[in-house]
Amino acid sequence: GQQVKQSSPSLTVQEGGISILNCDYENDMFDYFAWYKKYPDNSPTLLISVRSNVDKREDGRLTVFLNKSGKHFSLHITASQPEDTAVYLCAADTNAYKVIFGKGTHLHVLP
Amino acid sequence: EAAVTQSPRNKVTVTGGNVTLSCRQTNSHNYMYWYRQDTGHGLRLIHYSYGAGNLQIGDVPDGYKATRTTQEDFFLLLELASPSQTSLYFCASNRDWGGSAETLYFGSGTRLTVL
Structure with a gap:
């Protein structure tokens, strides 16, 4: 089964x-959670x-919430x-260093 | 700045062909990974390693072998390439202290096409 799941393949938001x-994730043992950004043909x-x-972390315009x-x-x-x-792409990992990614959500921000 | 270098950048082969993808990191990291990236699947882990001579199985290992010859070098081998292995392949390295999902350093990717 998919351990790390992004259920929305795309999202459109106004500027x-x-x-x-x-x-969403399945493994109770996941201990680290991250978000990566990826452009086509570029690395994350x-x-x-x-x-x-930690249940929340802010960095400028970005905030990650963990439940x-x-x-x-x-x-x-x-x-x-x-x-x-x-x-x-969201990603999660136990401290065993097997880092698992979700399938990704394509964000479109319309001007 | 951490550095992960993949080669080649692009590769075309035929079904049944033998392909080796190379990855070198100069970060002195112990952990190295091979992922494939396909539309609708995100990044899927093929193999990973925590040091020279070590190999761990990822989530989609079928059809792939890997070898970690040194701390710096991690190779992905496709001995009988198939069209289903057409993909964009990423190598990554990871430090072995602190967080892990938050400390991956990726190479630029290798685009493999199997005809």
């Missing part, structure tokens, strides 16, 4: 709005991450801009 990207780049002992009881984490992007258009 200036809030983009909310969601990720890390945006923001949290460890399981361990619900096995869910999300990425909120405020003041969304057209240059935020990309594929966003």
